[in-house]
Amino acid sequence: MLRLTSILFASLLWGCGTPSTDETGTTAAAPPAGTDLSSYDLPLLVTLPDAQLTGGSEPQLGWREEEGWFQVNAGDAFRLRISEEPGDFARLKADLERDPIREARVIKEEPGLLVYRLEFPAEPGLVFVHFYQVITAGDRAFVVESDGEGRFTEADVERMRTSVTPKADPA
Secondary structure, eight states: HHHHHHHHHHHHHHHHSSBOOTSSSSSSSOOOOOEEEEGGTEEEEEEOOHHHHTOOOOEEEEETTTTTTEEOOOOOOOOOEEEESSHHHHHHHHHHHHOOSSSEEEEEEEETTEEEEEEEEEEEEEEEEEEEEEEEEETTTEEEEEEEOOOOHHHHHHEEEEETEEEOOOO
């Protein structure tokens, strides 16, 4: 009886601990778990980057009441802002066009998303890449954007813009 119990226990451990594989035999990684922002009254999930991408910095999450937005910071290359509003792409584009110091170039434009590059003509190496997107969760709309003070690469922006998703309603 002891031997049968040991075999069953070993089988259970082996079955639970084995990563899944797809048809090609490649091990499929489990999708990263998102940090639930419900406790901040935001029906959103944010997937924070691995510590190796943040220089070991601990994530900082919290409301900036005086500015009216929620911040998510994890190192220098992951800094975003979330505000509850419908978004205004026309205003943003007009602001970018009127900037007297920086030249703006749109990198990617899709419904609900704008990725753009800001350059200083007098300083060719001084480049800032940012994004602005609208995410709908239920009947609420949120603007998720890169921190305006940050200096990000296109890879940083891609990581940030895909990190926030609406939280699924429990069915």
